[in-house]
Amino acid sequence: xxxxxxxxxxxxxxxxxxxxxxxxxxxxxxxxxxxxxxxxxxxxxxxxxxxxxxxxxxxxxxxxxxxxxxxxxxxxxxxxxxxxxxxxxxxxxxxxxxxxxxxxxxxxxxxxxxxxxxxxxxxxxxxxxxxxxxxxxxxxxxxxxxxxxxxxxxxxxxxxxxxxxxxxxxxxxxxxxxxxxxxxxxxxxxxxxxxxxxxxxxxxxxxxxxxxxxxxxxxxxxxxxxxxxxxxxxxxxxxxxxxxxxxxxxxxxxxxxx
Numbered sequence: 001x002x003x004x005x006x007x008x009x010x011x012x013x014x015x016x017x018x019x020x021x022x023x024x025x026x027x028x029x030x031x032x033x034x035x036x037x038x039x040x041x042x043x044x045x046x047x048x049x050x051x052x053x054x055x056x057x058x059x060x061x062x063x064x065x066x067x068x069x070x071x072x073x074x075x076x077x078x079x080x081x082x083x084x085x086x087x088x089x090x091x092x093x094x095x096x097x098x099x100x101x102x103x104x105x106x107x108x109x110x111x112x113x114x115x116x117x118x119x120x121x122x123x124x125x126x127x128x129x130x131x132x133x134x135x136x137x138x139x140x141x142x143x144x145x146x147x148x149x150x151x152x153x154x155x156x157x158x159x160x161x162x163x164x165x166x167x168x169x170x171x172x173x174x175x176x177x178x179x180x181x182x183x184x185x186x187x188x189x190x191x192x193x194x195x196x197x198x199x200x201x202x203x204x205x206x207x208x209x210x211x212x213x214x215x216x217x218x219x220x221x222x223x224x225x226x227x228x229x230x231x232x233x234x235x236x237x238x239x240x241x242x243x244x245x246x247x248x249x250x251x252x253x254x255x256x257x258x
Contacts, residue, residue: 001026001037002227005076007067007093009042010083011165014197014216018082021220029228036227039074041067045165052085052126061092068096078226084195084215085126087133099226104137106222107193107215112141116191119213120146120184122177122203123195125157134195146189152180164198174202185209 004022008015019040026036043063051060064086068079079100081087087103094100111119121127121134128147135145147153159173181192181203190210194200197216205212 002077003075004036004038004223004227005068005071005074005079005098006038006040006082007064007071007079007086008040008082009045010048010086011045011198012042013165013167013201015040015042015082017197017200017216018080018220021217022223025220025224026228029224039071039076041071043067049161057088061089064089065092065095068093072096072098078223080219080223083197084133085124088126088130101219101222101226103215103219104133106218107213108137108141108143110213110218111138111143111191114191114211116143118144118146118189120181120189120192121195122148122156122180122192122199124160125153127195128153134193146184146187148180148184152183156180159202160196160198164201169202177203178207181208
């Protein structure tokens with residue numbers, strides 16, 4: 001197994017899911033008591049958030065370049081950025097010299113394989129406003145990306161930064177985001193991307209009229225493919241059931257379909 005290096009902490013609420021799912025996925029693929037070979041650099045999200053708020057992406061890029069180099073020095077052979085928004089710093093991270101598994105490309109591959117031509121996108125305001133992330137990566141695959149109207153986009157961003165990154169999951173916010181999904185469906189989307197790694201905490205496939213593409217779960221599978229090779233049956237005996245709350249890119253496609 002190639003060693004995986006994770007740039008996490010943005011926020012740690014989702015980084016713990018990366019750690020759990022990468023280990024569970026390694027066990028499922030290899031069987032027995034196998035677990036992931038990985039190293040993690042976890043940021044203080046308050047520092048990241050303050051730089052984002054003033055659009056100081058230059059300082060963020062320098063920081064992420066240093067952190068990526070630290071992971072490579074620790075033996076990382078494959079890198080993963082554990083947040084959609086921070087893929088705006090992809091080039092800074094790639095400069096460390098190890099291959100970086102691009103989350104947005106992984107989601108685009110899944111959307112294309114499912115035959116979607118028009119998808120909705122939920123995420124931070126930075127992700128939803130960016131043309132270099134989802135629109136650029138999806139256009140070449142013939143897939144239109146639709147973001148919420150301004151008021152809905154502001155509510156999605158608020159829920160992420162005021163609640164989810166702090167571990168708060170409120171039913172009122174769940175209902176509000178379900179309604180945002182419904183309005184995107186009304187605009188003709190065939191699926192909705194959970195383009196923030198915390199959104200899987202609050203949005204559930206069984207509550208959605210269309211498939212939800214969980215970017216975190218999809219990214220984990222792509223990282224495992226890069227570290228282990230494409231998924232194959234276990235050769236080391238049964239690994240036991242997955243945790244019942246495991247997020248799965250496959251179930252995101254199977255559940256919630258109209």
